[in-house]
Amino acid sequence: MATGMKEGSLPTFPAIDRCPSIGREKHTVVADMDGTLLRGRSSFPYFALVAFEAGGILRLLFLLLASPLIGLLYYFVSESAGIRVMVFATFAGMRVSDIESVARAILPKFYSADLHPETWRVFSSCGKRCVLTANPRIMVEPFLKEFLGADMVLGTEIATYKSRATGWVLSPGVLVDGGKANALNKAFGTDPSSAPDVGLGDRKTDYPFMKLCKESYVVPATPEVAAVSLDKLPKPIVFHDGRLVQKPSPLLALLIILWIPVGFTLACLRMAAGALLPMPVVYYALWALGVRVYIKGTPPPPAKKSTGQTGVLFICSHRTLLDPIFLSIALGRAIPAVTYSLSRLSELISPIKTVRLTRDRVKDANQIKDLLEQGDLVICPEGTTCREPFLLRFSALFAELTNELVPVAMSNSMSMFHGTTARGWKGMDPFYFFMNPSPAYEVTFLNKMPYELTCGAGKSSYDVANCIQRTIAASLSYECTTFTRKDKYRALAGNDGIVEERSKSTAAANKIMGC
Numbered sequence: 001m002a003t004g005m006k007e008g009s010l011p012t013f014p015a016i017d018r019c020p021s022i023g024r025e026k027h028t029v030v031a032d033m034d035g036t037l038l039r040g041r042s043s044f045p046y047f048a049l050v051a052f053e054a055g056g057i058l059r060l061l062f063l064l065l066a067s068p069l070i071g072l073l074y075y076f077v078s079e080s081a082g083i084r085v086m087v088f089a090t091f092a093g094m095r096v097s098d099i100e101s102v103a104r105a106i107l108p109k110f111y112s113a114d115l116h117p118e119t120w121r122v123f124s125s126c127g128k129r130c131v132l133t134a135n136p137r138i139m140v141e142p143f144l145k146e147f148l149g150a151d152m153v154l155g156t157e158i159a160t161y162k163s164r165a166t167g168w169v170l171s172p173g174v175l176v177d178g179g180k181a182n183a184l185n186k187a188f189g190t191d192p193s194s195a196p197d198v199g200l201g202d203r204k205t206d207y208p209f210m211k212l213c214k215e216s217y218v219v220p221a222t223p224e225v226a227a228v229s230l231d232k233l234p235k236p237i238v239f240h241d242g243r244l245v246q247k248p249s250p251l252l253a254l255l256i257i258l259w260i261p262v263g264f265t266l267a268c269l270r271m272a273a274g275a276l277l278p279m280p281v282v283y284y285a286l287w288a289l290g291v292r293v294y295i296k297g298t299p300p301p302p303a304k305k306s307t308g309q310t311g312v313l314f315i316c317s318h319r320t321l322l323d324p325i326f327l328s329i330a331l332g333r334a335i336p337a338v339t340y341s342l343s344r345l346s347e348l349i350s351p352i353k354t355v356r357l358t359r360d361r362v363k364d365a366n367q368i369k370d371l372l373e374q375g376d377l378v379i380c381p382e383g384t385t386c387r388e389p390f391l392l393r394f395s396a397l398f399a400e401l402t403n404e405l406v407p408v409a410m411s412n413s414m415s416m417f418h419g420t421t422a423r424g425w426k427g428m429d430p431f432y433f434f435m436n437p438s439p440a441y442e443v444t445f446l447n448k449m450p451y452e453l454t455c456g457a458g459k460s461s462y463d464v465a466n467c468i469q470r471t472i473a474a475s476l477s478y479e480c481t482t483f484t485r486k487d488k489y490r491a492l493a494g495n496d497g498i499v500e501e502r503s504k505s506t507a508a509a510n511k512i513m514g515c
Contacts, residue, residue: 013210013218016118016200021125027197029126030184030209031119033133033140035202036219037148038114039227043083043135044070045247046107047090050139052253053106053242054098055090057260063089064253079205080174083134087158087174091136092167096160099138101423105492106242108143113247115148115228119200119219123148124234126198130154130187132180132209136169149234154183181208238390238483239491241422243432245414256416263416263435266290270434274325275351280332282351290438295330297445300406302333303375311376312448313368313398316408317391317472318380320419321346321429322441323410327378328352330443336371337378338364340485345427361397368401378408381465384485385420389478391469392488399464403454407468409444409475422492444475 035041044067052060066089074082091099123129130152131144137155144150157170172179188194199206199213202221210216230237246252266289273285283293303311314335316323324337328351336353347354355371357364371377381394399405412419412433419433433439451457455464466480473480 013201013207013216016122016217016219019122019198019200019215019217021122024122024125024197025127027126028128028130028188029123029198029200030130030132030196030213031123031200032180032202032206033131033135033144035221036200036206037116037119037123037131038111039116039223039225040114041202041221042249044086045249046110046135046139047086048248048250048253049106049110049242049244050094050099050102051090052244052248052256053102054094057257059090059094060248060253061257064250064257067250079134079176080179083156083174083176084169087136087156087169088167091158091165094165096138096163096165099165100142101493102242103139104142105423106240107139108147109237109240109242110247111140111143112147112230112233112237113227115233116219117225117228120148120228120232122198122200122217130196132175132183132206134174134176134180134205147233147235147237152187154180154187176205178208180206181212184209184212238386238388238481239422239488240387241492243417243421243424245416245418259416259437260435263437264431267431267434271349271430274329275349279328279334279351283329283332286329291434292438292440293326293329294440294442295445296442299331299445300448310402310404311372311374312404312406313372313402314376314378314406314408315394315398315468315472316378316380317410317476317478318382318385319387319410319412320385320433321426322419322433323380324354324378325350325352326410326441326443327408330445335376335378336374337380338368338371339380340383346430349430365397365401368398372402372404382485384488386483386488387418387420389476390481390483391473391476391478392481392483392485394465394469396461396465399455399459399461399468403449403451403456405449405454405464405468407446407449407472407475409442409446409472411442411444411476413440415439422489446471446475 031037034043048060048063051063066085070082070085073085129150131150133140133155135155136158137153138158140155141153144153156174159166159168159170175183188196196213197215199210199216200219201210202219270289270291273289274282277285286293300312314327316327328335334352336355338355338357340357379398381398382392383395386392414436416436417432419429421429453459453467455461469480
């Protein structure tokens, strides 16, 4: 058993960097979460994410107003009392399905960006992995099991009534101090021979369960240590949802609340400029309003109808619904776009012509051909947006319709809000993008595809689509994947009209491939 400590004395557990990680394939590890698996000790940012993404701005405000009381209880009463208030302020009245959706689609991205390298070195080397945490299990379990390979998650259980959280916690209460030790005994038994091999914690409230393990190590508070790089995770994070770009500390949460009225007004002004001004002027108007547009490469000249020349088909990577609009801004002329899905509001306020595709291959092909006869056209063959540095599979239909193909690499940056969503109302996507203090778009025109690499020269449409995908990915330093729109919505929304088993969504992680 690990060395304990005398009453009132300093802990005698060794530091985590003294824990060997070789030959532990048959060992069981038990780790705390905040301050141990994660570098940060505060769970407020993750509760704030749930509050905002599942409950909205008023719920975030309620949690922020409760934060001084939470701090006072935490330091002067008990950790358990502070967490109880934080759970109530965040979850009371919230639909359980909304909490589960945020935990599955949003939190893993933020948790993974704060993974402690030394703890992960030991945790990942063990064959069986268990996490003990004071956080609600419903919040942390999807990340711990899907992305860190945890076999067991023991956390605080929240009370529910008619599919809604009440804000209270179930017996035995918040898992702190002796609660963690009791949960560990219940899971592994009290026989010393069945005790976990390694216990990892970072504070005194972890010592009771750490003393039950055969070896125990303390994770020092070192916030300056670099987090684990995402490529070392067992499963890559290709998809994530939610509106907030950054993990909201109390100060950042306050700034977000204060900025939203200002940002929405600014977004309306920016969108009005894009919709009402002539396209050659929009570029300068947006720069004056704080929207940065960077243009690289040389675009082709407009098609000459007098010579019978058909239009060019611009093939864009898909970052937000605004990709075709920023392409038009870069060209200085409105280019029609074909889309698979678009909200009525986005269609109404769009400064360019948008044409809905039906997902009927013959009808869509004829419609695109007709549009190309009228001039240039833009299409995003991924069929949906992706925020991370990955490109989804390109639909091959476009390659069969013309040999005039120009790849365009689109990238953007946002500091406060994401301009895409899989779970929310898509009509707000343009507003959220323009609500950022200084959003930026980079439009890179790549070389037109040589004739010998098109279907006209005998190449298959799949080869052409894959070639363009690789070309754009290389320009952006992204990775190519075979993921599709259905894969995205299964991962983020939980379904695409068909209930999928978890094993299938896990197997989808194996579809990543190098370009």
